[in-house]
Amino acid sequence: MREIDPDLSVVVPMYDEEEVLPIFFERMRPLLDGLGVSYEVLVVDDGSRDATASMLLAAAVDWPELRLVRLLRNSGHQAALSAGFRRARGNHLVTIDADLQDPPEVIAELLAAVRTSEVDVVYGVRSDRSSDSWGKRTTARMYYRLMCRLVGKDIPFDAGDFRLVSRRVVDAVNALPEDGRVFRLVIPWLGFPSTEVKYVRAERAAGTTKYNLSKMFRLAFDSVTAFSAAPLRLATWLGLLGGVLSALFVVGALVVKLAGNSVPGWTSTVLAVSVIGAIQLLCLGLLGEYVARLFQSSQKRPQFLVGYDSLEDQGHKALEE
Ligand code: UDP
Numbered sequence: 001m002r003e004i005d006p007d008l009s010v011v012v013p014m015y016d017e018e019e020v021l022p023i024f025f026e027r028m029r030p031l032l033d034g035l036g037v038s039y040e041v042l043v044v045d046d047g048s049r050d051a052t053a054s055m056l057l058a059a060a061v062d063w064p065e066l067r068l069v070r071l072l073r074n075s076g077h078q079a080a081l082s083a084g085f086r087r088a089r090g091n092h093l094v095t096i097d098a099d100l101q102d103p104p105e106v107i108a109e110l111l112a113a114v115r116t117s118e119v120d121v122v123y124g125v126r127s128d129r130s131s132d133s134w135g136k137r138t139t140a141r142m143y144y145r146l147m148c149r150l151v152g153k154d155i156p157f158d159a160g161d162f163r164l165v166s167r168r169v170v171d172a173v174n175a176l177p178e179d180g181r182v183f184r185l186v187i188p189w190l191g192f193p194s195t196e197v198k199y200v201r202a203e204r205a206a207g208t209t210k211y212n213l214s215k216m217f218r219l220a221f222d223s224v225t226a227f228s229a230a231p232l233r234l235a236t237w238l239g240l241l242g243g244v245l246s247a248l249f250v251v252g253a254l255v256v257k258l259a260g261n262s263v264p265g266w267t268s269t270v271l272a273v274s275v276i277g278a279i280q281l282l283c284l285g286l287l288g289e290y291v292a293r294l295f296q297s298s299q300k301r302p303q304f305l306v307g308y309d310s311l312e313d314q315g316h317k318a319l320e321e
């Protein structure tokens with residue numbers, strides 16, 4: 001049964017990581033073998049175009065715990081993680097980057113934390129971002145601030161996608177029907193008991209970043225739109241503002257006309273432009289409100305999740321006796 005149901009699944013999304021792979025195998029295998037738990041390493045090859053796929057296949061020949069899932073095309077880091085969540089079979093699941101920026105040695109600490117404090121989520125939190133550039137640190141800080149407000153929960157600052165979750169969390173995430181999920185937001189949003197383990201994030205062991213600017217924008221847009229319809233509602237507020245401004249304008253234009261010193265045609269032009277503009281923005285805002293409602297119901301997120309239910313638990317006991 002052990003092979004089907006390991007204690008730990010280590011999910012690793014990989015996109016064009018041929019340079020890092022030899023170091024990855026060399027460091028990961030002895031470490032995981034030495035953890036004293038049964039495990040699987042589930043590598044999700046996110047449509048790599050280099051030698052990643054063939055190197056993985058070759059390595060799997062004499063590493064039975066290595067499982068491979070290959071996506072047909074490059075679908076992005078978060079989509080690759082989704083695939084890993086669906087395929088993983090372990091009782092606990094760790095997600096870790098392929099480039100060894102998250103030191104694999106910390107996996108032992110994550111496991112220890114979940115055992116001692118009986119939580120469902122252990123976030124790996126960077127205690128020091130000095131390995132990142134100034135630009136990356138600043139944008140990251142802005143991102144986490146904004147996300148805390150949108151999600152309405154404490155998003156652990158500087159927690160990336162290096163974390164351990166229990167089977168309960170994996171099942172809850174897989175039950176969310178929405179697309180484009182951003183794990184670092186959805187997991188805190190679910191609200192399972194959690195703790196943190198601090199670690200120092202290393203430099204990329206080899207190769208270059210696979211997160212280009214457009215992928216970072218994608219992540220930022222997905223993050224905002226997954227938790228907030230505020231951008232859609234912007235038109236309503238602009239429309240209201242436009243309405244107030246055009247009312248003031250109309251009064252002003254009439255005063256100028258009555259004083260008799262307006263250019264012929266000016267009053268009617270100003271009136272037409274400002275009133276129509278305000279009406280259009282208001283209508284757009286109204287549409288936005290409906291689209292926002294549709295969008296929220298299409299996400300089909302659960303209204304609540306049950307952590308403990310005394311009725312159910314008594315039921316279990318009654319059955320066992
Ligand atoms: N990755 C992926 N698909 C992508 C981009 C990245 O699976 O489209 C993987 C990548 O191979 C790595 C992880 O996501 O394991 C994080 O990417 P990277 O280290 O390049 O990002 P950075 O650390 O520079 O933010």
Ligand code: MG
Binds near residue numbers: 099101
């Ligand atoms: Mg990296």
